[in-house]
Amino acid sequence: MQDIALAIIGGTGLYALADLQDVETHQPVTRYGALSGPVRIGTFAGRRVAFLARHGEGHSVPPHRINYRANLAALQALGARRVLALNTVGGIGDAFGPRVLACPDQLIDYTWGRISTLCEEEGTDVLHVDFGEPYTATLRVDILDAARKAGVALVDGGCYGATQGPRLETRAEITRMRRDGCDLVGMTGMPEAALARELGLDYACLAIVGNWAAGCGDDAAITIAEVIANVDVATGGLSPLLEALLAG
């Protein structure tokens, strides 16, 4: 098994990595079951990179049905040690408007009923991993350095609130999340981050703001078309950032 320099998990609006060359496709079945879809491994900026679409390449898997354990375990089995999670989010904090890229440093988990540990099955050792800093500090530093080198604007820090979905939030829920200290809201940040920690993977989130969260912008309803359009614009800066990250 060859090492993978970086595994990237793409979120809503990010179903493939453009410029991935000489692609091989893997779709192992893990001890945790099936993945969201194929893992595409290829060369990007001269390095071996893996890409997996979190919701499946046709966006068919809702946030609460994603097999987060299988996705991460498969990436690890294929040779990944570092995982960059791309998460499309809503913005709550003033600095986190549509099209902003952010590298959060904290999270709050509002999800429920998801398998959120490797030690779910009877007979597995119970794990109580440290999670005070939910994202790997060294990977965050490398991402922030890469953004600086590539001249890509990236907000350093912020608190990601993970909600259950698949519906969007009420205004009151977002008001509560703001009070709690959340800057961003998404549906897939957890249990992915905790499982990565249990697996011993380096893991960090690059959040792409697709919309103002409920009640934070104008009164218009949030549409998926608006979210995707903003993600498309914001991800223009992604390739240079990734190239700098892989060169570093």
Ligand code: HPA
């Ligand atoms: N809420 C939750 N998840 C999201 C949002 C949102 O407003 N936008 C994109 N993903």
